[in-house]
Amino acid sequence: MSGNQEEQPLLQTSTSRNTDNSHSLHPAVLRDASSGGAGFIAGELAAEEESLHLPEHDNYGSVGLPGSKKDDNNKSSDSDYALPRAKLLTVVSSLFMAAYLAALDTTVVTTLLTVIASDLNAVANISWIATAYLLSCSAFQPLFGKLSDIFGRKILLILCCAFFAIGCTICITDSLVWLVIGRFVTGWGGSGLTTLGTITMSDLIPLRDRGLYQGMANIFFGLGAASGGILGGLVADYLGWKYVFILQVPLAVVVGVVIWWNLVLPEGSPGLGAHGSEFKDKLKRVDFQGSFFLVSALMVILTAASLGGREIAYDSKTFIGLVVLSIILLAGFVYTEAYVSNEPIIPIELLAERTILSSSLTNWFYTMGVFTYLYYVPIYYTSVMGFTATQNGQRLIPNFFGVSIGSVGAGLYMKRTGRYYNLTILVGIISIFGVWRIFNMTPYITIFDQFTILLPSGLGYSCILTVTLLSLIAAVPSKYQACTTSIQYTFRATGSTLGVSIASAIFQNVLKSQLTTKIHLLISDDWSYAEKIINKALENTNYTNHAPKLVQGAIKESYALACKGAFGFSLATIVLGYACSLFMKEHQLHTSMNRD
Template identity: 50%
Template sequence: MEVSEASSLLDSKVNVVNDSSSAEAGIIANNLANEFLRDEDQQDGAGGEVYGSVASEQADGEDDDEGYAVPKKKLYIIAGSIFMGSYLSALDTTVVTTLLTVISSDLNCLPQSSWIATSYLLSCSAFQPLFGKLSDIFGRKELILLCNFCFALGCILCGISGSLFPLIVGRFITGIGGGGMTSLGTVAMSDLVSLRKSASGGVLGGLIADRYGWKWVFIFQVPLALIGAALIYFFMELPKDSPGRGLQGHDIWEKLKKVDFLGSSLLVIALIGILSAASFGGSDIAYDSLFFKVLVATSVAALVAFCYVEANIAEQPTLPVRLLANRSVLACSLANWFFTMGTFSYFYYIPVWFSSVLGLNSTQTGLRFVPNFFSIAIGSLGSGIYMRKTGRYKNLNICIGLVSVCGVLRLCFINPSISVIGQYSLTVIPGIGYSSMLTISLLALISAVTPEQQASTTSIQYAFRATGSTLGVSIGSAIFQKKLYSNLTHNLMENVPIDVDKSTVLKIISKAFRSSEYVDKAPEWSKALIRDSYSNACIATFWWSFITITVGYLSGCFIREYKLHATMKRTNE
């Protein structure tokens, strides 16, 4: 990506897709959006078809800097520091997918392993939608610094934890910082690094864990986060007219008055409550308990109140929920929601299958996710090229969505005899489908609203994707735990040797349920049965992924076709 593009993104004038989680999809959709002009002769929004998107603007700068918002040398430092923050955020998400069984087995807490994953995703989901609006008020620099320090603090807690609870707290704090670094890293390089996370995150985390232990995976990120914060502090000085500087000419109290505290608080309460109920209901919290009922009731009430406040009270709403009345906005959001549920679910449990059924270590598991990098690139670039040439996307969305569904269906029939090539290719087809869906839905979303609504609309979609990732892992974990315990009990009890008593079998079941690594220490007669139990439990989560991605595909079929004009217009201010 050209440096001038990164500079324009830093100036917050070109990047209508302010969501680095979209990775290569964000790059492609943003470039296409800047090429396709809105046809002013056509109607927009609810009244008729909307065509195209906004023309890009070029930052006005000194001739020596070729129109860059900041001098090139400073730009490289700023981009590099945000690059580091976005990479760390992506790394911290993906390393857990390959280390989940290692960490939970070491702490002897496999039944509670979902807490390790969902605590990070929970805080990301609850707080990420707030950062965009807060940075408009207080400034990008201040919010990025805060997020870097939160991330470093969380990693320290994870690195020194010797039990489950401090690890969960550390992951939650890390999620607040990591989510902010991701959503605020609005430069092209950040998007590119988020793409590469799928290749390097699992491998790097696996190598460190195998050599030094899983705690060092978190500890080594602390100095990097602090270095990134230092670079941001000393070098990130945006132009005076940049919206990234926040509200100018306002003191701290005037800025605080602009914050939608009521709506933001209700959103956080609703998301944490709903996601906690989904994550821990039935396992750590009984469904018929008073606490669970109060939690659900409070969360739903907070969500309803949030929607009312955002639609009728807030002057500057955190998330403008009224835009969901637009059919394409709603369809794109639901497609992202369900696709992300399924994708994150299988992404977390394929490593569990590799380690528990095939006996692979963290490094070997991480290497098998490397092809996912290429599949994401192929999906995003391929769909981008198609839309650039044709100006259409609906038929592509229908076809590529069906391919993704078939790719996930393949996971449901996985077995221990799978070839090495098959292991490496497991995520290729689903990866192509997911990245294509992101690219298509992002551009369709931009095309369906007016330029003034684009930033707010992409924030809505980001909230759907963030909550989808948490719900996917949470529900997938609940399915996995229930199926695993049921299979272990049935398989071992039905095939116990005559000379082994029931109490011994119950101990084996308990140890196998708490740690996937126990299979290597288990009695010889039980090893194959334990592996089979883990395999069936993982496959149950893959069926959950198949169902959700199928629903996401059907939701995407309701996206309207908006003709994209290929006229390009560049203006200088």
């Protein structure tokens, strides 16, 4: 499969529309630090009053095809950016801080859940303290792109900083209800900061350099997610858990002030929003019906995936009802975007374009696979190899360096060469090799392998995150770049959630089957006693070390096989993602902002 093959025609659709929980066996799916992985999340830039209409020729920006534009220079200069260098660095630094804060809040309460719940006498509802932020953060992500097309990037970024600060302030309470509300409001702000961060950087930086900046943004996001639990624990130990939220308020305010003074987009930039319209006119352009269906569908899907198998049984009427409701809401969203809305939140017709569809599916499957093994490798270490939470954490540290090298390395490669297709093929092979190693992991792997087993797949995934984002942006003119990335990140948000949920179902079924068979063979004369052991083994990964010696080996073997089932699912999805990536087309990475 060549990256330079003929591409299927782009859309011509304007006529189609008139006017730390190592003891839990169930993944906390919404503990996804970005709802799809590290990095900023983009929305839609198409702020046109007319219907969606892409370029006349079918191979916009295709490398090596007749009619494709060529840049005379292979490097960008300071004059190719939308802001002077000093202001650019100031704005980008504030966006990096915004990404750090948004990621920090996804994990900052993970080490505090029991402390907060005990202090508020709300242990029974402990999960909602973390889930509220992540649920709103994931569900509202796709909306900010279109809203910023209408109202402008700057004002929405400032409003998101305000939402973030207000949400953290609400969290300073002695009421569980208000704490959950505060976390939900903070999630609105956090989702906007990540979404608008990517869109704004695309307004400021030419494509040739865009990957490098995205790679650095991924590092800051990853640092936020990685340090949240540690910083939350330290602050709570010395100052109290409420200061975890208090200290974030001034940081959000500083980010908002910096953006207010320094983000001055040039005339003609899509980031300025709609011109010459009053607020009422702008408000009329918002796709409220499509937004309602999309947000509602995502919230139902994420809730079902997060609670399924834990609070809600997979075969229960409640879970089935949530699944049916999500399908109905998604159908309503698709119908609204295709036939009702004049300015859809996500123009679903874009999926007819080869690069957009293949890139989105690549991201979807890769994210499924990566989040699956990131959750189940620690479970394997705990249940099969007997490691403590600290030992697990130590073995995950090298993965961060792999992700950092992959993110920045992909950006540097694209900046130097202006290409990405061959890189996609290479890192895909590396990713498959990495997950194959995980699939074949045994309790006897060396210490070196324990610390490096996640490196290849982590490096490959971080490269894929950067490459697929750039391939989408490059596939369409700049005024459509955010609506394509919005599609991709919607795939990513659902991919991380659905992937781990499916893997959890596989894991639980294999584990229960293996435990039932093996334990009853060993304890054949006392059915009730065997059932007690099975239930304890299902509930707690550490029970392996406390179970009767007669059954310890059987429990470890059962966990090993269950994890292997999850790893097999991870490997299959990575392979599917790699297959989808072969259909991406290589487009030109321009060295200036003017690429239409």
